[in-house]
Amino acid sequence: MLIAHYSLLITHYSILESMKLTLKIWRQKSASAKGKLETYQVDGIEPDMSFLEMLDVLNEGFVEKNEEPVVFDHDCREGICGTCSLQINGEPHGPDSLITTCQLHMRKFNDGDTIVIEPFRATAFPVIKDLMVDRSAFDRIQQAGGFISVNTSGNTQDANNIPISKEDSDFSFNAATCIGCGACVAACKNASAMLFTAAKVSQFALLPQGKLEANRRVIAMVEQMDKEGFGNCTNTGACELECPKGISLYNIARLNREYLSAITKG
Numbered sequence: 001m002l003i004a005h006y007s008l009l010i011t012h013y014s015i016l017e018s019m020k021l022t023l024k025i026w027r028q029k030s031a032s033a034k035g036k037l038e039t040y041q042v043d044g045i046e047p048d049m050s051f052l053e054m055l056d057v058l059n060e061g062f063v064e065k066n067e068e069p070v071v072f073d074h075d076c077r078e079g080i081c082g083t084c085s086l087q088i089n090g091e092p093h094g095p096d097s098l099i100t101t102c103q104l105h106m107r108k109f110n111d112g113d114t115i116v117i118e119p120f121r122a123t124a125f126p127v128i129k130d131l132m133v134d135r136s137a138f139d140r141i142q143q144a145g146g147f148i149s150v151n152t153s154g155n156t157q158d159a160n161n162i163p164i165s166k167e168d169s170d171f172s173f174n175a176a177t178c179i180g181c182g183a184c185v186a187a188c189k190n191a192s193a194m195l196f197t198a199a200k201v202s203q204f205a206l207l208p209q210g211k212l213e214a215n216r217r218v219i220a221m222v223e224q225m226d227k228e229g230f231g232n233c234t235n236t237g238a239c240e241l242e243c244p245k246g247i248s249l250y251n252i253a254r255l256n257r258e259y260l261s262a263i264t265k266g
Protein backbone atom coordinates (compact mmCIF):
# COMPACT_ATOMS: atom_id res chain seq x y z
CA MET A 1 0.00 0.00 0.00
CA LEU A 2 2.80 2.32 1.02
CA ILE A 3 4.76 1.40 -2.14
CA ALA A 4 1.71 2.05 -4.37
CA HIS A 5 1.23 5.44 -2.70
CA TYR A 6 4.90 6.25 -3.13
CA SER A 7 4.93 5.34 -6.84
CA LEU A 8 1.79 7.43 -7.32
CA LEU A 9 3.66 10.35 -5.78
CA ILE A 10 6.62 9.80 -8.10
CA THR A 11 4.34 9.64 -11.16
CA HIS A 12 2.56 12.77 -10.02
CA TYR A 13 5.90 14.53 -9.44
CA SER A 14 7.21 13.61 -12.91
CA ILE A 15 3.95 14.78 -14.54
CA LEU A 16 4.33 18.08 -12.76
CA GLU A 17 7.94 18.39 -13.76
CA SER A 18 7.69 17.35 -17.39
CA MET A 19 7.87 20.15 -19.93
CA LYS A 20 6.19 21.11 -23.15
CA LEU A 21 8.46 23.03 -25.48
CA THR A 22 8.30 24.80 -28.80
CA LEU A 23 11.31 24.02 -30.97
CA LYS A 24 12.39 26.11 -33.93
CA ILE A 25 14.75 23.85 -35.82
CA TRP A 26 16.83 24.51 -38.93
CA ARG A 27 15.74 22.06 -41.64
CA GLN A 28 17.79 21.77 -44.82
CA LYS A 29 17.48 18.79 -47.16
CA SER A 30 21.02 18.91 -48.52
CA ALA A 31 24.12 21.08 -48.80
CA SER A 32 22.75 22.82 -51.90
CA ALA A 33 19.11 23.14 -50.76
CA LYS A 34 17.74 26.27 -49.15
CA GLY A 35 17.09 25.79 -45.45
CA LYS A 36 14.63 27.37 -43.04
CA LEU A 37 13.48 27.23 -39.43
CA GLU A 38 10.51 24.91 -38.85
CA THR A 39 8.41 24.96 -35.68
CA TYR A 40 7.59 21.79 -33.71
CA GLN A 41 6.02 21.04 -30.32
CA VAL A 42 7.52 18.43 -28.04
CA ASP A 43 5.82 17.15 -24.90
CA GLY A 44 6.74 15.04 -21.85
CA ILE A 45 10.32 16.29 -21.58
CA GLU A 46 11.83 15.51 -18.18
CA PRO A 47 14.27 17.99 -16.59
CA ASP A 48 16.87 15.23 -16.19
CA MET A 49 16.90 14.40 -19.89
CA SER A 50 19.90 15.57 -21.87
CA PHE A 51 19.36 17.95 -24.78
CA LEU A 52 20.06 15.15 -27.25
CA GLU A 53 17.55 12.86 -25.48
CA MET A 54 14.98 15.63 -25.95
CA LEU A 55 15.79 15.57 -29.68
CA ASP A 56 15.49 11.76 -29.60
CA VAL A 57 11.94 12.15 -28.23
CA LEU A 58 11.11 14.56 -31.05
CA ASN A 59 12.57 12.19 -33.64
CA GLU A 60 10.68 9.16 -32.25
CA GLY A 61 7.50 11.16 -32.91
CA PHE A 62 8.60 11.76 -36.50
CA VAL A 63 9.39 8.07 -37.03
CA GLU A 64 5.96 7.04 -35.64
CA LYS A 65 4.30 9.42 -38.11
CA ASN A 66 6.52 8.19 -40.94
CA GLU A 67 8.07 11.64 -41.28
CA GLU A 68 11.73 12.45 -41.71
CA PRO A 69 13.61 12.83 -38.39
CA VAL A 70 15.86 15.82 -37.73
CA VAL A 71 19.47 15.00 -38.63
CA PHE A 72 22.02 15.94 -35.96
CA ASP A 73 25.54 14.77 -35.20
CA HIS A 74 26.44 12.86 -32.02
CA ASP A 75 28.58 9.96 -30.92
CA CYS A 76 29.97 9.60 -27.39
CA ARG A 77 27.27 11.65 -25.62
CA GLU A 78 29.69 12.35 -22.79
CA GLY A 79 31.69 15.41 -23.89
CA ILE A 80 34.57 13.56 -25.53
CA CYS A 81 34.12 13.32 -29.29
CA GLY A 82 33.07 16.89 -30.09
CA THR A 83 30.50 15.94 -32.72
CA CYS A 84 27.31 17.22 -31.03
CA SER A 85 27.78 20.75 -32.27
CA LEU A 86 24.53 22.70 -32.07
CA GLN A 87 23.77 26.39 -31.84
CA ILE A 88 21.10 26.64 -29.13
CA ASN A 89 19.31 29.97 -28.69
CA GLY A 90 22.25 31.61 -30.46
CA GLU A 91 24.96 30.02 -28.30
CA PRO A 92 27.25 27.17 -29.34
CA HIS A 93 26.45 24.22 -27.01
CA GLY A 94 23.65 26.21 -25.36
CA PRO A 95 23.26 28.33 -22.23
CA ASP A 96 25.55 26.43 -19.84
CA SER A 97 29.32 26.91 -19.74
CA LEU A 98 32.18 24.43 -20.06
CA ILE A 99 29.95 21.66 -21.40
CA THR A 100 29.03 20.22 -24.78
CA THR A 101 25.48 19.94 -26.15
CA CYS A 102 25.28 16.27 -25.08
CA GLN A 103 26.08 17.30 -21.48
CA LEU A 104 23.39 20.00 -21.43
CA HIS A 105 20.32 19.07 -19.37
CA MET A 106 16.75 20.13 -19.95
CA ARG A 107 16.52 21.53 -16.41
CA LYS A 108 18.28 24.57 -17.89
CA PHE A 109 14.99 25.33 -19.67
CA ASN A 110 11.45 26.02 -18.44
CA ASP A 111 8.09 24.59 -19.35
CA GLY A 112 6.66 26.56 -22.28
CA ASP A 113 10.06 27.79 -23.52
CA THR A 114 10.80 28.26 -27.20
CA ILE A 115 14.23 26.92 -28.16
CA VAL A 116 15.91 27.83 -31.45
CA ILE A 117 18.27 25.10 -32.69
CA GLU A 118 20.60 25.77 -35.61
CA PRO A 119 23.74 24.22 -37.07
CA PHE A 120 27.13 25.87 -36.45
CA ARG A 121 27.39 28.71 -38.97
CA ALA A 122 30.65 29.18 -40.89
CA THR A 123 31.60 29.11 -44.57
CA ALA A 124 34.22 26.50 -43.72
CA PHE A 125 31.55 24.30 -42.03
CA PRO A 126 29.00 23.73 -44.82
CA VAL A 127 25.67 22.21 -43.79
CA ILE A 128 25.33 18.54 -44.83
CA LYS A 129 21.73 18.16 -43.71
CA ASP A 130 19.53 19.88 -41.08
CA LEU A 131 21.77 20.39 -38.04
CA MET A 132 24.76 18.39 -39.29
CA VAL A 133 27.75 20.30 -40.67
CA ASP A 134 30.92 19.15 -42.38
CA ARG A 135 33.83 19.91 -40.02
CA SER A 136 36.46 18.05 -42.06
CA ALA A 137 38.30 21.39 -42.46
CA PHE A 138 39.51 20.78 -38.88
CA ASP A 139 40.80 17.33 -39.88
CA ARG A 140 42.78 18.87 -42.75
CA ILE A 141 44.35 21.47 -40.41
CA GLN A 142 45.34 18.65 -38.07
CA GLN A 143 46.69 16.54 -40.94
CA ALA A 144 48.80 19.48 -42.15
CA GLY A 145 51.02 19.33 -39.06
CA GLY A 146 49.30 18.27 -35.86
CA PHE A 147 51.51 15.25 -35.25
CA ILE A 148 55.05 14.21 -34.33
CA SER A 149 57.07 12.09 -36.76
CA VAL A 150 59.00 9.55 -34.73
CA ASN A 151 60.44 6.35 -36.14
CA THR A 152 60.09 3.79 -33.42
CA SER A 153 61.80 0.46 -33.12
CA GLY A 154 62.28 -1.87 -30.23
CA ASN A 155 60.78 -1.16 -26.84
CA THR A 156 58.73 1.91 -26.15
CA GLN A 157 60.68 4.51 -24.19
CA ASP A 158 59.74 5.12 -20.60
CA ALA A 159 57.48 8.18 -20.41
CA ASN A 160 59.65 9.76 -17.71
CA ASN A 161 62.95 9.58 -19.66
CA ILE A 162 62.69 13.23 -20.73
CA PRO A 163 62.10 15.61 -17.83
CA ILE A 164 59.32 18.14 -18.50
CA SER A 165 58.39 20.89 -16.07
CA LYS A 166 55.04 20.59 -14.34
CA GLU A 167 53.96 23.97 -15.72
CA ASP A 168 54.73 22.99 -19.34
CA SER A 169 53.09 19.58 -19.01
CA ASP A 170 49.96 21.16 -17.48
CA PHE A 171 49.70 23.79 -20.25
CA SER A 172 50.29 21.15 -22.90
CA PHE A 173 47.73 18.81 -21.36
CA ASN A 174 45.13 21.60 -21.16
CA ALA A 175 45.68 22.45 -24.83
CA ALA A 176 45.31 18.76 -25.70
CA THR A 177 41.82 18.68 -24.17
CA CYS A 178 40.45 20.46 -27.29
CA ILE A 179 37.87 18.09 -28.78
CA GLY A 180 37.61 19.81 -32.16
CA CYS A 181 33.94 20.64 -31.70
CA GLY A 182 34.06 23.93 -33.61
CA ALA A 183 32.23 26.02 -30.99
CA CYS A 184 35.06 28.56 -31.14
CA VAL A 185 34.42 29.05 -34.86
CA ALA A 186 30.65 29.28 -34.38
CA ALA A 187 31.05 31.84 -31.58
CA CYS A 188 33.44 34.07 -33.52
CA LYS A 189 31.97 36.89 -35.61
CA ASN A 190 34.76 36.22 -38.14
CA ALA A 191 34.37 32.42 -37.99
CA SER A 192 38.02 32.20 -37.02
CA ALA A 193 39.60 28.83 -36.21
CA MET A 194 42.49 30.39 -34.29
CA LEU A 195 41.59 28.88 -30.90
CA PHE A 196 41.36 25.35 -32.34
CA THR A 197 44.61 25.70 -34.34
CA ALA A 198 46.33 27.35 -31.37
CA ALA A 199 45.36 24.48 -29.07
CA LYS A 200 46.65 21.91 -31.56
CA VAL A 201 49.95 23.80 -32.00
CA SER A 202 50.37 24.48 -28.26
CA GLN A 203 49.97 20.87 -27.20
CA PHE A 204 53.22 20.07 -29.05
CA ALA A 205 55.04 23.41 -28.80
CA LEU A 206 55.67 23.08 -25.09
CA LEU A 207 57.09 19.57 -25.17
CA PRO A 208 60.63 18.60 -26.23
CA GLN A 209 59.17 15.92 -28.51
CA GLY A 210 57.26 18.60 -30.43
CA LYS A 211 60.08 21.10 -30.84
CA LEU A 212 61.89 19.32 -33.70
CA GLU A 213 59.08 19.94 -36.18
CA ALA A 214 57.75 23.11 -34.54
CA ASN A 215 58.53 25.54 -37.40
CA ARG A 216 57.19 23.34 -40.16
CA ARG A 217 54.12 22.44 -38.08
CA VAL A 218 52.95 25.95 -37.24
CA ILE A 219 53.43 27.29 -40.78
CA ALA A 220 51.62 24.33 -42.38
CA MET A 221 48.70 24.44 -39.94
CA VAL A 222 48.20 28.21 -40.24
CA GLU A 223 48.41 28.00 -44.04
CA GLN A 224 45.81 25.22 -44.07
CA MET A 225 43.56 27.19 -41.71
CA ASP A 226 43.63 30.16 -44.12
CA LYS A 227 43.07 27.88 -47.13
CA GLU A 228 39.92 26.43 -45.55
CA GLY A 229 38.30 29.88 -45.48
CA PHE A 230 38.23 30.58 -41.74
CA GLY A 231 38.27 34.26 -40.80
CA ASN A 232 40.88 36.25 -38.91
CA CYS A 233 41.11 36.56 -35.15
CA THR A 234 40.22 40.02 -33.83
CA ASN A 235 40.66 39.13 -30.15
CA THR A 236 37.03 39.45 -29.06
CA GLY A 237 37.44 36.41 -26.79
CA ALA A 238 34.05 34.93 -27.76
CA CYS A 239 35.78 31.64 -28.62
CA GLU A 240 37.26 31.23 -25.14
CA LEU A 241 33.89 32.04 -23.57
CA GLU A 242 32.03 29.34 -25.52
CA CYS A 243 34.73 26.65 -25.55
CA PRO A 244 33.40 23.60 -23.66
CA LYS A 245 36.93 22.67 -22.61
CA GLY A 246 38.01 26.10 -21.39
CA ILE A 247 40.84 26.44 -23.91
CA SER A 248 42.50 29.74 -23.06
CA LEU A 249 43.29 32.69 -25.35
CA TYR A 250 46.91 32.34 -24.14
CA ASN A 251 47.17 29.56 -26.70
CA ILE A 252 46.46 32.09 -29.48
CA ALA A 253 49.27 34.28 -28.12
CA ARG A 254 51.54 31.23 -28.21
CA LEU A 255 50.45 30.39 -31.77
CA ASN A 256 51.30 33.94 -32.88
CA ARG A 257 54.74 33.72 -31.21
CA GLU A 258 55.43 30.31 -32.75
CA TYR A 259 54.32 31.51 -36.18
CA LEU A 260 56.38 34.72 -36.10
CA SER A 261 59.44 32.84 -34.91
CA ALA A 262 59.00 30.20 -37.65
CA ILE A 263 58.62 32.67 -40.54
CA THR A 264 61.53 34.76 -39.23
CA LYS A 265 63.71 31.67 -39.34
CA GLY A 266 62.44 31.03 -42.86
Ligand code: SF4
Binds near residue numbers: 185239244247
Ligand atom coordinates in the same frame (compact mmCIF):
# COMPACT_ATOMS: atom_id res chain seq x y z
S1 SF4 B 1 39.16 25.15 -28.91
FE1 SF4 B 1 37.36 24.62 -27.66
S2 SF4 B 1 35.62 25.30 -28.90
FE2 SF4 B 1 37.37 25.20 -30.27
S3 SF4 B 1 37.30 23.17 -31.19
FE3 SF4 B 1 38.62 23.01 -29.36
S4 SF4 B 1 37.23 22.39 -27.73
FE4 SF4 B 1 35.91 23.12 -29.38
Ligand code: FES
Binds near residue numbers: 075084
Ligand atom coordinates in the same frame (compact mmCIF):
# COMPACT_ATOMS: atom_id res chain seq x y z
S1 FES C 1 28.35 13.52 -28.54
FE1 FES C 1 30.49 13.42 -28.15
S2 FES C 1 30.94 15.35 -27.25
FE2 FES C 1 28.78 15.36 -27.44
